[in-house]
Amino acid sequence: MKIDKDQVENIAKLSRIRLTELEREMFVHQLNNILFYIEKLNKLDTENVAPMAYTSDVSNVFREDKLKPSIPLQDVLINAPATKSGFFKVPKVIE
Amino acid sequence: MTYEVVIGLETHAELATITKLFCGCSTKFGVEPNTQVCPVCLAMPGVLPVMNKKAFEYALKAAIALNCKIDEFTNFDRKSYYYPDLPKNYQISQNYHNMGIDGYMDISVNGTISRIRIHNVHLEEEAGKLIHPEEVGADYSLVDFNRAGVPLLEIVSYPDMRRVDEVESYMQTLRKILLYTEVSDCKMQEGSLRFEASISLRKKGVDRLGNRVEIKNLNSMKSVLKAIEYETMRQRDVLDRGETVDRETRLWDEVNEKSARMRSKEESQDYRYFPEPDLLPVLIDEKWLRAIKDTIPELPLIRRQRFIETFALSDYDASLLIDEKILADFFEECVKILNRPKSFCNWITNDLLREVKDRKLDIYHLKIKPKQLAALVEIIEKGTISSTIAKEVFSEMIQTGKDPKTVVEEKKLVQISDEGLIEEIIIKIISSNPDAIEDYKKGKKNALTFLVGQVMKETKGKANPKIVNEMLMKKVGV
Amino acid sequence: MSLRLFECTAHQIKAKILSKEIRASDFIKIVFDRIKSLEPNIQAFITINEDEAIKKAIEIDKKIESNENVGLLAGLPVAVKDNICTKNLYTTCASKILETFIPPYDAFVVKRLREEDAIIVGKTNLDEFAMGSSTENSGLKITRNPWNLECVPGGSSGGSAAAVAADLSILALGSETGGSVRQPAALCGVVGIKPTYGRVSRYGLVAFGSSLDQVGTVSKDVRDAALLLRVIAGYDLHDSTSANVPVPDYLDRIDSGVDGLRIGIPKEYFTDAFNADVYKALKDALKIYERLGAQVVDISLPHTEYAVAVYYIVANAEASSNLARYDGVRYGYRTSKPNGIIDMYCRTRSEGFGNEVKRRIMLGNYVLSSGYYDAYYLKASKVRNLIKIDFDVAFEKVDCIICPTSPVPAFKIGERANNPLEMYLSDIYTIPANLAGIPGISIPCGFSKEGLPIGMQILGKHFEEKKLLQIAYAFERETDFHVKKPVLKISSM
Missing domain, CATH: 1.10.10.410 (Arc Repressor Mutant, subunit A)
Structure with missing residues (x-):
């Protein structure tokens, strides 16, 4: 599979990354190189192989429904680029 | 042209845990913004989720109550989309292995029972809340993450509904099941129960479904019904003009009672689901399943039928009683003490509900107890007090929690039969x-x-x- | 010639501090003097934590003076990779997007360091978000290899490896997703452990590839590695994938030797693809093991050639979603004067992330996107299982696997910067262990003709770190590669 400029632009949109024309060209080239390399996986027949989504074979890990203290509002907001009256402030969101 | 309306519902219910799905923050409603958050639910760099067992079991319970097939293996997936109220910009949800699939729920419309199939039931996390200031010219929105990470149950129906009265019954029945199983408080005004509808029209007799339109922002059951009526008309007009309905998502505007396009199918989101590596799978064995099953009480529709048959109540009375599980429980307690179902039914559906309404009482914390109501009915039958006086006694009882005899003595209300x-x-x-x-x-x-x-x-x-x-x-x- | 104090191992310093031969506060000043004199050349640190470190050292001195119990790492300086959260201390991931981020919490491993009275000297440089193999992808600075300042220290834990190699710290924490502790340890001539997935809590380690990430140790010798691993390993309720498996005392019987052990040599790893010096160093090392009574057995890991491809799909798929949270809303960098929310997201991320990070996020989003999931992500997950099975089969025959850590010694800064794929391929020997979740240790095993360190890695079964340390120590005891020091000129500040 080969990707073109439009696809790269689409992926960039999905990734919330804005590319300059130059970057777009660079990424088309580099991503195609990588995808070409990845193609080698198709040499393998994996029809009857189970996917490995987890590195651990443990299951059923839970915590109890027990309250723990939240953190002080000051710590919540200290790293925020913009705040207002205890809220995080962002550019207007229109649905 | 006559069309058949095809309706499916997606329901979101916040689960009644005291802490969030992946961290120990409180789920309490209505507190100051961003005071029930921690690094985990704020998605600070480096944090990890750990599943709340109670939330998982509540979801499982709901899936069982909705007659779903429960696979032995279930796990969680990341659903990616950007929105400022979604801290990680992905939601931990389920996609490849839902908690329950292929269930159903029976609903009753004017005494006729019909079966609505449930496509799936799954567990996911709630988003935060966006606030759009009303001040003129405000170019910003505000975000509060107190709700972010509250456990959320999603119930997706098949498009099995054809009429608005079915939709209404579906919503009411589902609400009752969630209340009966005690997995959600279903407070619509607090957003803990929400619906989204998908509607399509097709010519009578045609099998293929028409293009589906999804409607969001439905804040009450009334809005759901109104939006469906509006959308039915809108699609009928489009089809009557010989045009096709666009597949799209529309937003309901409650004030103007109409909907507007939010996004078209072409703009539909690519959620990029993949298994959440930070949470390990959950295996559900028979023993666990049975233990959860055992905690599910008799569900409303079955209970109603039993009330009609066992206690010779009318359909109307039985429906009123089972409407709130706590009332039906109260009723059954009374009957156990004194076998006067009709009498208790009247007391509960008339006097008790009126007092609750007039005095704005919380039915979950009533002062009057079943054995006291039974004692009241008993002294009426004995002739100790008249039924007129009994109303006065009852009113006192519900306010103070006193025994009827105490009230009668204190107020010197013993009947004169001399x-x-x-x-x-x-x-x-x-x-x-x-x-x-x-x-x-x-x-x-x-x-x-x-x-x-x-x-x-x-x-x-x-x-x-x-x-x-x-x-x-x-x-x-x- | 006696060692200068900063050249000592953790064990040596610990003994001196506990016997009151030197005070922790005096030693830490020596360390900071060393940092001040060499840091301008090495550039290992992003943040130096001098004030807090001195305060902590004074506290430890007081404890020792009043004969109170002290922790396992009492007074020992530890450098922490800057993708591990430290409460009230900058944690930048070497990214512009987190340049100002101050965590309100400690990572599990940092909490453990503090509980054992370690002294956090500073936060070390890395490839941005740990994405890289040379530390050249740092968004903040370039770290240099102490053995040759024109060379890379490896990566992504290049800052940690360089700091220990240059004696700027006695111990360090790094992190691995595909070899990011072992490879820089090899290139800097120090010891690096990548523990079993789940052995060390990931809570507070900024996520890159969640099913691969693991915090690791960097140290001057094997015994120090055993000491540090014991402190950071263990069950943590905050990490669902953390293993509830008891942590042994890794130092106990570390000198058990290798007599009778079977060492597997994967034929797929010993190809002509690697450098002649590396090849020779490995062959010599195996001879030593044979002399010590181990049996060298040929094995096969047939799916090795697919490891890099699998890794770049799985790691980047996970990374694309792990890095979605850097959006300028709650913390970190936000672009100036955004025109609406989408514009804020896009510009914040375009300005905040470097090219390598962007490339990986895009690749990850591509392989997960509608229509490609099965062909890429699902396929890779299946092949990943085959790679894991390769190891399961091999470990039925052998106790451990030995192979080079990196196909080449440290390369020149800038040499590979323009070819991402070639850079990815240099991780070929380390990646399989991350995919399978098994532990690995890299130890010095020689030098190239140019005088650059060469590393050898020992891979073992899940949770057999103790055995790996014994095997590594048996070699270390017989050799002196680990005590060799780079010659460093002190620059004036």
Whole structure:
């Protein structure tokens, strides 16, 4: 599979990354190189192989429904680029 | 042209845990912004989720109650989309292995039962809340993450509904099941129960479904019904003009009672689901499943049927009782003590509900107990108090939680059945109301009622009305 | 010639501090003097934590003076990779997007360091978000290899490896997703452990590839590695993938030797693809093991050639979603004067992330996107299982696997910067262990003709770190590669 400029632009949109024309060209080239390399996986027949989504074979890990203290509002907001009256402030969101 | 309307519902219900799905922050509603958050639910760099067992079990319970197939293996997936109220910009949800699939729920419309299939039931996390300031020219929105990470159950129906009354019954029945199983408090005004509808129209007799339109921002059951009616009309107009309905998502505008396009199918999101590596899978064995099953009470529709058959209640009365699980439980407790179902049903559906409404009482924390109501009915039957007085006693009981006998004693409400005493009063009333006697003799029957009323007034309602009636009739010579 | 104090191992310093031969506060000043004199050349640190470190050292001195119990790492300086959260201390991931981020919490491993009275000297440089193999992808600075300042220290834990190699710290924490502790340890001539997935809590380690990430140790010798691993390993309720497996005392019987052990040599790893010096160093090392009574057995890991491809799909798929949270809303960098929310996201991320990070996020989003999931992500997950099975089969025959850590010694800064794929391929020997979740240790095993360190890695079964340390120590005891020091000129500040 080969990707073109439009696809790269689409992926960039999905990734919330804005590319300059130059970057777009660079990424088309580099991503195609990588995808070409990845193609080698198709040499393998994996029809009857189970996917490995987890590195651990443990299951059923839970915590109890027990309250723990939240953190002080000051710590919540200290790293925020913009705040207002205890809220995080962002550019207007229109649905 | 006649069309068939095809409706499916997606329901979101916040689960009734005290902490969030992946961290120990409180789920309490209505606190100051961003005061129930921690590094985990704020998606600070480096944090990890750990699953709340109760939330998982609540979701499982709901899936069982909705007759879903439960696979032995379930896990969680990341659903990616950018929105400022979604801290990680992905939501931990389920996609490849839902908690429950292929279930159903029976609903009743005007006494007819129909079965609505459930596509899947799954567990996911709630987003935060975006606030759009109303001040003129405000170019910003505000974000509060208190709700972010609250456990959320999603129930997706098949498009099995055809009419608005079915949709209404579906919503009501589902709400009752969630309340009966105690997995959600279903407070729509707090957003803990929400619906999204998908609607398509097709010509009668055609199998293929028409293009589906999804409607969001439905804040009450009433909005759901109104939005469906609006959308049905809108699509009918489009089809009647010979055009095709666009596959799209629309937002309901409650104030103007119409919907507007939010995004088209082409703009539909690519959620890039993949297994959440930070949470390990959950294996559900028979033993666990049975233990959860055992905690599911008799569900509303079945209970209603049993009430009708066992207690000879009307469909209407039974429906009223099962509407709130706590009331139906109350009723059954009473009947266990004293086998007078009809009487208890009347007390609960009339007096109790009226008092609750007038006095704005919380039915989950009533002061009156079933054995007290049973005792009240018992002393009425014994003739200790009249049923008129009983209403006064009941009102006192529901406010104070006192036993009926205590109320009767304190207020000196014991019924007067002493015929000598009653006769004395009757003689006094007759002598002071000669006009009424004349009227009665001329055939005005309600004059007798007036005289009974006077006797009751004189005894402050305590005279046994049956005896008063009999003796009066004798006195005025019938 | 006696060692200068900063050249000592953790064990040596610990003994001196506990016997009151030197005070922790005096030693830490020596360390900071060393940092001040060499840091301008090495550039290992992003943040130096001098004030807090001195305060902590004074506290430890007080404890020792009043004969109170002290922790396992009492007074020992530890450098922490800057993708591990430290409460009230900058944690930048070497990214512009987190340049100002101050965590309100400690990572599990940092909490453990503090509990054992370690002294956090500073936060070390890395490839941005740990994405890289040379530390050249740092968004903040370039770290240099102490053995040759024109060379890379490896990566992504290049700052940690360089700091220990240059004696700027006695111990360090790094992190691995595909070899990011072992490879820089090899290139800087120090010891690096990548523990079993789940052995060390990931809570507070900024996520890159969640099913691969693991915090690791960097140290001057094997015994120090055993000491540090014991402190950071263990069950943590905050990490669902953390293993509830008891932590042994890794130092106990570390000198058990290798007599009778079977060492597997994967034929797929010993190809002509690697450098002649590396090849020779490995062959010599195996001879030593044979002399010590181990049996060298040929094995096969047939799916090795697919490891890099699998890794770049799985790691980047996970990374694309792990890095979605850097959006300028709650913390970190936000672009100036955004025109609406989408514009804020896009510009914040375009300005905040470097090219390598962007490339990986895009690749990850591509392989997960509608229509490609099965062909890429699902396929890779299946092949990943085959790679894991390769190891399961091999470990039925052998006790451990030995192979080079990196096909080449440290390369020149800038040499590979323009070819991402070639850079990815240099991780070929380390990646399989991350995919399978098994532990690995890299130890010095020689030098190239140019005088650059060469590393050898020992891979073992899940949770057999103790055995790996014994095997590594048996070699270390017989050799002196680990005590060799780079010659560093002190620059004036």
